[in-house]
Amino acid sequence: MFDLHRLRLLRELKHRGTLAAVATALSYAPSSVSQQLSQLEAEVGVRLLEPVGRRVRLTEQAEILVAHTEAVLERLERAEADIATSLTDLTGTLRIASFQTAALALVPTALDLLRDRHPHLRVHVTQMEPERALSALQARDFDLVLAEAYPGNPNPRPPELEEEDLLDDPLHLALPKPPDDAHAESPVAALRSLADHPWAMEPEGTSARHWAMTLCRNAGFEPDVRFETTDLLLHLRLVEQKHAAAFLPDLVWSGHPTVALRQLPRGQRTRRIFTVVRRGRSQHPAVLACRDALRRAVSLP
Template structure:
């Protein structure tokens, strides 16, 4: 029978990419990781790694082993969940990763509910964008991730992860000044075009939000002049408030308060992003995960009830 500890190291290598990254994550010496994987190769009787430049990659046989290791670890997580369910009190640590606006608008309320109902459960929250948090979830650095998906930008759904929708978050075009008899009053597309010569604030290149925003502008017939790049949507909001830039902003950025800048509707099919939770299959029935998801659902319901409607769009903006 193959050594499970060594199999887990091989799995870590698949998800983290380098021996050094595995060693850092598990607080091992790189030489120790390499030695353990060499012993696993001896156990299996075939090469598991092959050099690619200064790095290594998994062989076909190693990929087969990792797939079976994933199945074994999923069963072990289900066993852990059943043990936790058998206990009368929820304890331990739940590690959550969340993107900024969900962390501001939903997580504090959910934490309050968890504190009241499960006072011995320790919750550790990390601000991490979904494109980084989801691979870390697969690598078992987190237990639950709050993620987002923009219109027309579906993300791959790895078989070992399980998603649950939380809420649809309306998206708006935020104007750096109140429109007065401009093309912005004609239609969502005209509102976008009226800002073609203005500076823009957007998320960094390579992010799903940036891809979505660029697609919107190009479909309206212009290339946006991006002056400000950041994942900090509160900074986007401040830039719009100070009339430095236009931006696309979701409802969650106001955290239940009334919007502070003029807003226009976006074109049909581009008006909401999906917010959801993601966990590993096998841990989805763990009582801590179930309790956290329940608390987040209630926080989302409260957010919807307390969020005022946005200011009326310009008169013909439909």
């Protein structure tokens, strides 16, 4: 019988990449992690790690072990959910990761609803972009992630993660100055009119940046990106102060829009917002309660 604790360390190594990252995440010394994995190799009787430069990678046999470990951990999470369901009072800690606009527009209202219905549930919220948060969800750093998907940028999810749609959030071209004739230009022409203007966009490597760059290139120009940040409130302020053009979603507004907006080309007008959980966690009462609170937050005026 293999030691589950050591199997979990091997799984952590797969998701976190380095022994140092595993040690930091679990508050162990790197030497302790290395020693535990060496003992696991002795238990299994085959090599599980092989050096690649200064790092290590999992062998084929280690990947097999990790796949079985994922199945065991999923079953244990289902057991935890069953036990929580059998209790009359919802307690414990629910760990949520959310990107900025959802964290501002939806999460506080959802927290109000959760507090009213489940006062003994402790909710911990971290603002984090989906690209990082989904990896952390797989590593079991979070229980639920609020994520986004931009038009034409599908991101296949690992089979151990489950999505549930929350809302479609309209997207707009935000202009640094009102157009001369808001009805004369087509959406593509409106984009082209800003070809020589500075832009605010999210950083390289994000799905939002890939979508925005593709949109501009399809309109026939390479945008002059001078401001890079995941903070869409800063994007909005830069547009308000006429420093940049930007693409802004409806969720960024706390009231009425404060800048001139134009419609985007067909097929590019909404981003999908959804929640993601691990498959074994989806029926946990805290996850079900949180998803319900978020749906109700969306429906409230």
